[in-house]
Amino acid sequence: MTSRSTTSYDVAQLAGVSQPTVSRAFDPKGNISPSTRARVLEAARQLGYQPNAIARGLTTQRTDIVGLIMGNINRSLFYPKVLVEFTRRLQALGKQVLLFNTHESRPVDEIMPRIMSYQVDALVIASTTPGRELIDRFTSMGTPVVMLNRTVPQTSANAVASDNEAGGRLVADFLFDGRHQRIAFMAGVDVTATNALRKKGFADRLRERGYGAFREEQGEYTYDSGYEAALRLLDRDDPPDAIFCAADIMALGAMDAARFKLGIKIPDELSVVGYDDIPMAKWPTYDLTTIHQSAARLVETAVELIFPENNEPASGQVVLLPGELIQRGSAKAPPG
Amino acid sequence: MTSRSTTSYDVAQLAGVSQPTVSRAFDPKGNISPSTRARVLEAARQLGYQPNAIARGLTTQRTDIVGLIMGNINRSLFYPKVLVEFTRRLQALGKQVLLFNTHESRPVDEIMPRIMSYQVDALVIASTTPGRELIDRFTSMGTPVVMLNRTVPQTSANAVASDNEAGGRLVADFLFDGRHQRIAFMAGVDVTATNALRKKGFADRLRERGYGAFREEQGEYTYDSGYEAALRLLDRDDPPDAIFCAADIMALGAMDAARFKLGIKIPDELSVVGYDDIPMAKWPTYDLTTIHQSAARLVETAVELIFPENNEPASGQVVLLPGELIQRGSAKAPPG
DNA sequence: GAGTATGATGAATGCGCATTCATACTGTAA
DNA sequence: TTACAGTATGAATGCGCATTCATCATACTC
Numbered sequence: 001m002t003s004r005s006t007t008s009y010d011v012a013q014l015a016g017v018s019q020p021t022v023s024r025a026f027d028p029k030g031n032i033s034p035s036t037r038a039r040v041l042e043a044a045r046q047l048g049y050q051p052n053a054i055a056r057g058l059t060t061q062r063t064d065i066v067g068l069i070m071g072n073i074n075r076s077l078f079y080p081k082v083l084v085e086f087t088r089r090l091q092a093l094g095k096q097v098l099l100f101n102t103h104e105s106r107p108v109d110e111i112m113p114r115i116m117s118y119q120v121d122a123l124v125i126a127s128t129t130p131g132r133e134l135i136d137r138f139t140s141m142g143t144p145v146v147m148l149n150r151t152v153p154q155t156s157a158n159a160v161a162s163d164n165e166a167g168g169r170l171v172a173d174f175l176f177d178g179r180h181q182r183i184a185f186m187a188g189v190d191v192t193a194t195n196a197l198r199k200k201g202f203a204d205r206l207r208e209r210g211y212g213a214f215r216e217e218q219g220e221y222t223y224d225s226g227y228e229a230a231l232r233l234l235d236r237d238d239p240p241d242a243i244f245c246a247a248d249i250m251a252l253g254a255m256d257a258a259r260f261k262l263g264i265k266i267p268d269e270l271s272v273v274g275y276d277d278i279p280m281a282k283w284p285t286y287d288l289t290t291i292h293q294s295a296a297r298l299v300e301t302a303v304e305l306i307f308p309e310n311n312e313p314a315s316g317q318v319v320l321l322p323g324e325l326i327q328r329g330s331a332k333a334p335p336g
Numbered sequence: 337m338t339s340r341s342t343t344s345y346d347v348a349q350l351a352g353v354s355q356p357t358v359s360r361a362f363d364p365k366g367n368i369s370p371s372t373r374a375r376v377l378e379a380a381r382q383l384g385y386q387p388n389a390i391a392r393g394l395t396t397q398r399t400d401i402v403g404l405i406m407g408n409i410n411r412s413l414f415y416p417k418v419l420v421e422f423t424r425r426l427q428a429l430g431k432q433v434l435l436f437n438t439h440e441s442r443p444v445d446e447i448m449p450r451i452m453s454y455q456v457d458a459l460v461i462a463s464t465t466p467g468r469e470l471i472d473r474f475t476s477m478g479t480p481v482v483m484l485n486r487t488v489p490q491t492s493a494n495a496v497a498s499d500n501e502a503g504g505r506l507v508a509d510f511l512f513d514g515r516h517q518r519i520a521f522m523a524g525v526d527v528t529a530t531n532a533l534r535k536k537g538f539a540d541r542l543r544e545r546g547y548g549a550f551r552e553e554q555g556e557y558t559y560d561s562g563y564e565a566a567l568r569l570l571d572r573d574d575p576p577d578a579i580f581c582a583a584d585i586m587a588l589g590a591m592d593a594a595r596f597k598l599g600i601k602i603p604d605e606l607s608v609v610g611y612d613d614i615p616m617a618k619w620p621t622y623d624l625t626t627i628h629q630s631a632a633r634l635v636e637t638a639v640e641l642i643f644p645e646n647n648e649p650a651s652g653q654v655v656l657l658p659g660e661l662i663q664r665g666s667a668k669a670p671p672g
Numbered sequence: 673g674a675g676t677a678t679g680a681t682g683a684a685t686g687c688g689c690a691t692t693c694a695t696a697c698t699g700t701a702a
Numbered sequence: 703t704t705a706c707a708g709t710a711t712g713a714a715t716g717c718g719c720a721t722t723c724a725t726c727a728t729a730c731t732c
Contacts, residue, residue, distance in 0.1 A: 055718035080416040391688035
């Protein structure tokens with residue numbers, strides 16, 4: 001039952017070689033004759049031997065483990081997709097993802113020691129924002145860090161984010177050109193840079209175009225909060241004729257509030273634009289006009305930063321990925 | 337930059353003790369005087385020392401890592417939720433989740449050696465089905481295995497699943513009592529036991545109630561496939577007045593196909609019942625009657641099987657969790 | 673054919689920790 | 703005072719592997 005697992009010594013003995021030779025047989029660049037390698041691998045196969053990654057990690061100082069910190073993964077399908085993409089890509093590089101979840105209540109920094117103790121080769125941080133000194137402890141040890149859709153100013157951490165400010169500007173132009181008169185903004189949680197930048201680009205561009213102040217309500221990146229915020233926005237004498245929601249998930253709630261609760265016609269009486277292009281956005285019920293943000297590209301870029309093909313891992317780099325406005329049926333399009 | 341990370345020897349030196357004493361200071365059950373422990377921990381704090389989990393794993397034969405295999409995580413929000421729950425619960429037990437993704441095309445068994453090499457303390461398999469001998473290799477090494485919503489007959493693996501057969505029966509009763517005349521079933525992918533059992537319970541119970549054969553179409557556990565399957569089912573002279581979809585996600589597609597493509601009124605002309613109770617099911621647009629399946633309970637049960645409070649890990653146990661019919665507005669309810 | 677480069681292999685070692693085992697030290701009973 | 707628990711600590715060791723380093727066999731040069 002609890003038989004000691006087979007080691008490289010067992011394989012060595014069966015193959016009639018020394019233990020280091022077994023090691024070399026499993027090292028693609030190992031100095032070993034083809035015939036010996038074949039003999040060793042055959043012996044390994046017979047014994048069901050697999051090199052112990054933990055022991056290997058101890059000597060090589062490389063665990064092939066990448067730490068991935070995520071908070072609130074399951075709000076939308078975006079982060080699950082990021083997660084799958086990461087796992088897939090890293091697996092292809094022979095690396096594995098060690099997952100850490102941040103509790104709503106507790107700060108991220110609390111689990112950092114845990115992560116550090118696992119000697120991860122790199123650290124990916126998504127949808128949560130750690131303290132600067134924690135990050136620096138990793139980078140100072142030579143562990144590259146990359147944050148997704150978050151930035152912490154003046155750190156050695158890399159960051160990959162969709163260009164939220166540019167996206168906000170896209171929406172501003174789209175709604176302004178669509179001849180909307182009473183434009184509103186539905187914010188996400190205030191502290192997130194994501195939300196702030198989307199709003200900034202949106203507001204700046206509207207101002208540039210000569211459009212004045214706009215009304216604003218706050219949601220919390222959930223369907224329900226979008227639903228409620230839409231009611232506050234719309235259930236009044238002078239309701240907006242366009243709402244830019246800082247996230248698709250809120251936009252869906254907003255659309256349902258407008259249509260089913262208030263009987264407002266979309267897009268005739270109200271245009272709704274989201275952000276993210278989650279899968280549901282293209283469902284016929286919603287057919288949501290939104291800014292598309294590719295999880296796959298985000299991940300691809302992040303992986304390239306921490307495990308570049310031929311260079312040293314990057315440090316302190318910030319990459320912004322442009323978004324794309326996807327016109328669907330939830331918003332009145334500009335003429336022409 | 338690449339300064340050798342601090343080890344227990346560094347801490348020992350600073351605290352004026354030997355290395356084993358440092359070890360004991362970090363072991364809650366370690367034989368060590370309170371004053372010495374305090375001194376050691378203070379020294380550790382100063383140096384930013386954290387015990388190396390990899391090295392520890394080598395000596396203790398316990399990595400505190402749990403392997404989690406998932407395929408197709410991001411179809412719905414159910415598995416992401418399972419994932420988060422697992423991570424959270426295991427973190428609370430001082431354990432971490434090492435994630436493995438199975439590619440659509442490749443068999444699960446291919447990544448098994450990788451998992452084995454990481455000496456995981458336990459293995460959780462979700463939404464994918466491995467070969468029996470692979471499983472047995474883990475359990476024979478004393479590594480408990482638990483599968484979620486899948487079973488492989490005659491293995492030493494544990495399994496936790498929602499009682500799909502009972503759920504199917506619930507739906508059969510509900511639709512039969514609702515006086516539906518032309519009941520149809522929308523199947524998921526045929527090979528999955530999940531689908532087969534839901535269908536079996538449904539069919540058996542209908543037969544018991546004296547209802548004859550029912551029409552059937554096949555989807556693939558996606559919104560789009562549900563949409564298409566619904567068209568095949570409904571776009572004919574004698575369309576069903578009730579569809580039981582083997583998964584919510586297909587039910588949503590089916591509802592949209594019926595309402596928006598064919599102009600069928602729900603629930604007046606057609607009742608739709610799903611399975612899973614994903615978050616979208618309760619959105620006003622869908623308001624889907626379905627069988628609720630708790631991800632949290634599933635995870636809780638699975639964790640209890642592989643890490644029982646006071647016993648040995650379970651082996652070969654199969655636990656079925658009852659589902660619950662959630663009546664909403666997408667289906668005509670039985671009178672009374 | 674003597675000398676040198678090349679390649680394949682084994683002996684020895686250490687990664688950082690937990691865990692024996694042995695030792696010193698403290699207090700209590702005889 | 704002697705003896706004997708009990709406690710706290712350090713020296714030594716090994717987990718399983720990769721990586722020097724040294725050794726030996728072979729091939730090649732002039």
